[in-house]
Amino acid sequence: MTAAPTRQVQEAALAWVVAQRGRFALGDDALAPDGRVNSTWKPLGELAQVCATLVRHTSHADPLHAHVRDLLDFAWRETGEGELLLRLQRAEPFATYPLEVYAAFASAGLRHPGYEEAAARVARTRGWRLTEQDPTRSLGVLLAERTSGLRPHADPDRVLARTWLGGLPEPWTFERPSGYAVTHVVFHLTEWGRGGPGVPPALADYLTDWLPAWLETCLEAHMWDLACELLATAVLLPAPPNTETLAGAWSRIADAQQASGALPEEGGFEALPDGPGFAYSYHSTLMAAFAAGLTAGRTSRPDSGARLAPGGQGVPG
Numbered sequence: 431m432t433a434a435p436t437r438q439v440q441e442a443a444l445a446w447v448v449a450q451r452g453r454f455a456l457g458d459d460a461l462a463p464d465g466r467v468n469s470t471w472k473p474l475g476e477l478a479q480v481c482a483t484l485v486r487h488t489s490h491a492d493p494l495h496a497h498v499r500d501l502l503d504f505a506w507r508e509t510g511e512g513e514l515l516l517r518l519q520r521a522e523p524f525a526t527y528p529l530e531v532y533a534a535f536a537s538a539g540l541r542h543p544g545y546e547e548a549a550a551r552v553a554r555t556r557g558w559r560l561t562e563q564d565p566t567r568s569l570g571v572l573l574a575e576r577t578s579g580l581r582p583h584a585d586p587d588r589v590l591a592r593t594w595l596g597g598l599p600e601p602w603t604f605e606r607p608s609g610y611a612v613t614h615v616v617f618h619l620t621e622w623g624r625g626g627p628g629v630p631p632a633l634a635d636y637l638t639d640w641l642p643a644w645l646e647t648c649l650e651a652h653m654w655d656l657a658c659e660l661l662a663t664a665v666l667l668p669a670p671p672n673t674e675t676l677a678g679a680w681s682r683i684a685d686a687q688q689a690s691g692a693l694p695e696e697g698g699f700e701a702l703p704d705g706p707g708f709a710y711s712y713h714s715t716l717m718a719a720f721a722a723g724l725t726a727g728r729t730s731r732p733d734s735g736a737r738l739a740p741g742g743q744g745v746p747g
Contacts, residue, residue: 437722443691443693446691453712454508455474461521481498482502482624486624502540512532512542519552524552526561550579569614572584573618590630595636601643623724629666631668634668644660645664645675653695655713657683658714676725692715693717695710
């Protein structure tokens with residue numbers, strides 16, 4: 431596989447994100463009791479999560495590194511360098527999303543001691559430990575706790591066993607919700623390509639066998655967002671990914687990407703009355719940049735494992 435498809439996709443995707451940077455900014459309703467988290471904190475947190483990984487996987491000499499660093503710094507400034515997260519945590523002490531957003535910044539060394547102190551107090555309560563969530567989300571909270579210096583509130587192995595992927599289900603039961611559950615379990619186990627315990631051998635073998643078929647299904651259905659998440663997942667497995675499979679997938683992603691760099695979540699933009707709207711583009715475009723950056727780094731080091739240290743250097747698993 432040549433580096434051209436992934437580089438082309440990553441450059442175009444990041445160019446779109448840079449051009450749309452203001453759309454990731456927090457609005458006046460970010461701290462409102464009835465604020466819409468999915469249109470305020472969620473996009474900003476996902477921008478931070480992707481950039482916190484890509485800043486490690488691009489050389490300082492690469493022009494993309496400066497773009498990613500600027501985006502990460504922008505996202506941190508939008509939080510008041512953590513101060514707004516502290517206010518949010520005080521307003522919603524048992525909501526987990528502030529910690530999940532904060533952890534992305536903390537992984538890049540951007541920390542707010544006051545937030546961590548307040549979060550630690552809440553994390554010691556029974557109410558925090560008993561917050562009801564689906565297992566995949568709980569695994570993400572455990573990652574956020576560990577990254578933020580908090581004691582994990584549950585045993586990660588027990589939580590993992592309760593996820594869809596952890597149960598090694600019949601591969602033909604794969605569908606959209608389980609697809610996103612699969613990818614996020616792997617993201618949590620690998621700290622979004624920044625380290626972590628990694629994917630256990632039994633799960634890695636299962637994904638090595640079945641992920642290519644699931645990826646092909648998503649590509650045929652033009653489910654570009656999930657396809658990009660699966661491409662990132664393939665790169666984060668311990669065994670080197672099948673470069674022939676990845677090459678064909680990336681060519682199709684590149685064909686679906688618009689000249690602006692935007693990638694639709696599904697299908698194309700022609701059916702949308704207002705064209706490539708931000709809400710329909712931002713996550714899939716971020717995932718394209720994320721997966722492409724991981725793929726470019728991994729295929730240039732075919733013997734590296736899924737546990738990656740700062741700068742993208744392999745760490746023995």
